[in-house]
Amino acid sequence: QITLKESGPTLVKPTQTLTLTCTFSGFSLGTNGVAVDWIRQPPGKALEWLAVISWNDDKRYSPSLSSRFTITEDTSKNQVVLTITNMDPVDTATYYCAHRLFPSRGGAGGFDVWGQGTMVTVSS
Amino acid sequence: EIVLTQSPGTLSLSPGERATLSCRASQSVPYNYLAWYHQKPGQPPRLLIYGASGRATGIPDRFSGSGSATDFTLSIRRLEPEDFAFYYCQQYGSSPLTFGGGTKVEVK
Secondary structure, three states, X not given: OOEEEEEOOOEEOOOOOEEEEEEEEOOOOOOOOEEEEEEEXXXXXXXXXXXXXXXXXXXEEOOOOOOOEXXXXXXXXXXXEEEEOOOOHHHXXXXXXXXXXXXXXXOOOOEEEEOOOEEEEEOO | OOOXXXXXXXXXXXXXXXXXXXXXXXXXXXHHOEEEEEEXXXXXXXXXXXXXXXXXXXXXXXXXXXXXXXXXXXXXXXXXXXXXXXXXXXXXXXXXOEEOOOEEEEEO
């Protein structure tokens, strides 16, 4: 059974750096075709894709946010970490991590398992 | 970047009725890699449809997806009470991945 769980601070101040951790089980990020993505959702608004790290360590970011975002993995701990610098109140959102299996490896390609999300508020 | 536009913004229907949701892409979605999700308040989204028309594991057959290239549709044959929620389309054929703005299906 695949599970993912996000963790991190619930409140950060403007200009601070946010570090979010996605701890997963039931799969290995080293398996061909597997990826873990980060998606966020401001209160009452739509979903926004942020970043992905794939089995081959390929990393992609949303172009509008890429200069502030870094995605890394800790294989030994089954964790994916998203770091966001220079936080702003507009970054207030629920942050989700999600599992993907690429279609080339027989997967759906969409986000088939999601974490419950972690709400982050940016306020002084 | 592929921009996805969903319509209508809100769909007011009664249980048992059919729902038809639209997702239009600003350019052709490679390989028709288009997914649909539904989301209830306070919960993460759940994958319904992938590859434009494939039903995800555990999704009842009253949900169906169709379309190709730039025009995609999610149909819900007979609305059940648990189907009243927000629905999002998402493309994963081209980076950056993008979501539509969502359609709310509400009880009339």
